[in-house]
Amino acid sequence: MADQFMADGPGVSAMCADRADLPASTLTEASAVHAPGAPPAFQVFVDQQRIVLVGDVDALGSEQLARVLAASPVTGGTCALDLSGLEFADVAGCRAIAVWARGLAQRGVRLELWDAPALVRRTWQVLELDEWASVSFAPAA
Incomplete structure (x- = not known):
């Protein structure tokens, strides 16, 4: 059933590894993208030029989010960061997104930030992040 879901489903793929061969930092990064058992505070799902961020991002997870976003396979054109499942993001979380946005612009x-929660929009405005990293806020397509 799992093979059939991966073949016909929403683009899921399996990743197998011997935990003894991987450094703890690698396992921590991978857990934000794919995690058995209890989910981390946030998760990232990539679907070509659309990245979905769900959960909570605060100061404790912002560096991990920055590393995961930096490693995302985004190419030219427009990329969408779907925030419709983001429940909370503090200043550090918004800053991690802004740093990534600036790197993408370069x-x-x-x-495009899709369905950004009001808190993210307000934080972006108060910190004037739009003057440092240009993004557009839009509803999900």
Whole structure:
């Protein structure tokens, strides 16, 4: 059944590894993308030029989010960060997104923040992050 779901489903793939061969930091990064058991505070799902961020991002997880976003396979054009499942993001979480957005812009990629919660929009405005990292806020397509 799992093989059939991966073949016909929403683009799921399996990742197998011997935990003894991987450093703890690698397992921590991978757990934000794929985690058996209890989920981490946030998760990231990638679907081509659309990245979905769900859960909570605070100061404790913002560095991990920054590393996961930086490693995402985004190419030119426009990328969407779907925040419809984001329940909470503090200043550090918004800053991690802004740093990533600025890096994307330097590579010629425009970032759209889809369905950003009011708290994210307000934080972006109060910190004037739009003057540092250009993004557009939009409803999910």
